[in-house]
Amino acid sequence: MKLQHNLAGLENLGKIDFQKRVFVVPWEERIFGIHVAMMALSNHLETDSLPNYSLSTVPTSFNSFWSWGHLRQGAEAMNPFDYFKFRYYEKWLGGISGFFIDEGYITEEELNTKTALYLKDGNLDNAPLPNKPEPAIDEQIIKYLREGDSPQRDVAVTPKFAVGDTIRVKDLPPGEHTRLPGNLRGKIGTIDVVYDAPYTYFFPTTDGLGKPMPVYNVKFAASELWGEMAEANNFYYNDLFETYLEKYEE
Missing domain, CATH: 2.30.30.50 (SH3 type barrels.)
Known part of the structure; x- marks a missing residue:
């Protein structure tokens, strides 16, 4: 892998921060939730997943292919200096934001405007998040969390190697x-x-x-x-x- 993904055995990397909390600040929980929702609404689930899902009745405007692989690909594409500078979920935020811009859901200008709004005065209460409950979306996300998307395939493939090789x-x-x-x-x-x-x-x-x-x-x-x-x-x-x-x- 690239430099930032190939650290095993390297010396003198400095002090390691063993962070014991999964989420350090509240917004990290939200970016994790966004990522899960994107996986649960990914357009490949109707055609190339196990089990298959029916998204035709789910009222979402998200119509893209998104998976753990896409998230990791975004991190690997980062400049190594940026990768080491940002926190774990900051990398997620950057990758997901870039994906939404590339897919045409939002422009960079619109994103910058929204960012400035939510950061105004350092108080998120001044710009509350929209509250638009969609039960069908919630049900799809819960179903996905329970049933997942298995990478196993029931096809005949003969392994080239055996135990002990x-x-x-x-x-x-x-x-x-x-x-x-x-x-x-x-x-x-x-x-x-x-x-x-x-x-x-x-x-x-x-x-x-x-x-x-x-x-x-x-x-x-x-x-x-x-x-x-x-x-x-x-x-x-x-x-x-x-x-x-x-x-x-x-």
């Missing part, structure tokens, strides 16, 4: 978005689990994701990843799509 992780460029941790590229591991069903991904990526494929739990010796820094007899496990793996031959 030694593999090497491909050294692939990350492109716009990847699910391959950067510190695993080129590393040697052992197949520990072959999951029963193939998994798809939200959308195709330049490094091979998209179509349903086997997923493996791969076991790495800690010394393979961190060298002399690693403690003896320790191991690291990671779930990886098949497209990221190749057979290792000495």
Whole structure:
């Protein structure tokens, strides 16, 4: 992955702030809720999800494809200096705001005007949020939270690897978005689990994701990843799509 997603084993990064609260300020809860609502109203749910959903009776003007993958893609596209500067949910806010501008739901000028309104005098009470209850939207979001959108697919795909096989992780460029941790590229591991069903991904990526494929739990010796820094007899496990793996031959 890009620099900000490839920190494993790097030294001298400075003091780490172990934040124990999920939401530090109230607006973070709201941006989390917006993200969940966008996933629950994503237009792919009627045609390419398990289970399928019927959105035709849901009175929403949101007609876009949105998933965890899109959220992560937005974070990966950030300038590394900006990525380290902003808090976790600030990254979410930037990615979601940019998505709404790119999709044409709001212009940058309109967003700036609304932002100035809500920040006026530093008191949100001066600009209360609109209250427009839509029971059908609430029901759809609750249904989505309960039933989800499974990435498993019931298709016949034969795994290339078996438990105990030694593999090497491909050294692939990350492109716009990847699910391959950067510190695993080129590393040697052992197949520990072959999951029963193939998994798809939200959308195709330049490094091979998209179509349903086997997923493996791969076991790495800690010394393979961190060298002399690693403690003896320790191991690291990671779930990886098949497209990221190749057979290792000495």
